[in-house]
Amino acid sequence: MLNPARIGHRYPTYRYEVSREKIREYALATGVEDPRIAADTGDLVAPPTFAACFTVMRAGAALLDDPELGATPRLLHSAQEYDFFRPVRSGDVLDCTPWIVDVSSRARIERLVLQVDCVDADSGEPVVTGRTTLVFLPPPDGEGGA
């Protein structure tokens, strides 16, 4: 069972440096056709979903490592939102803080909404906010479970 007392809990801030080659790798993996991606020089603007590289997994790991939350690895990604205050560019250094927005359950399926606030490490100005909805599946029959 997920612990609803963890709603509002903030995990430690981590830092992510946006590199040009990582943007290029991600863009090519998702079918981006943009001449700037093919060029060898010049700053790149990250595709919107590139934000997954510094939000989904890193913040998800914080959840699974939290002994007070009670999250299990049997989970599915059920929704994702990104709001951009400005585009993400190569050379950006971002400070990212995950926190739990909501925990709820219905019919043995538990749902958690995790937000990651990403700010420019130099200016402190917001850059992008990610909101991930995860669904935790019940254990298979016979494995108990609370």
Next chain:
Amino acid sequence: MPSLHDVAVGDRLPQRRVLVDQERVLRYAGASGDWNPLHWDPEFAAQVSPTGGVIAHGMLNLGGISALVTAWAGGPERVRSLRATFRGACPVGATVTYGAEVVEVDAEAATATLAVWAELDDGTKVVDRRTSRAVVALTRDEEGRDGAS
């Protein structure tokens, strides 16, 4: 890039069809850092996958939609927000169709809201168009396209 003058509710972007094979899924895993074995290990997937087999990352399909939208919008810097609901699973090996349609134009903010989707040939809604949206900045007029600044 699209201007406020040109864009109307009901406009549809040209759809893209993509074969989501294991190579593409592994490439996405490497690019994103998401190595959840649900996406490449059949034995693990047999225990947790809604289909019983390996499935694509939801974010791979949202990334494909994002590529479609940014190509239309004139670059990733023009996307203000993106939200998606992952509904049906996309088995590795499936062909998926990405689409988008303008559902709202805000003249004051100079933005267009697009319903976006990813669907399989059997009708499975992988990214559900009813609840998935992209908000894109539009240019205000012809002059704005090459506006000196």
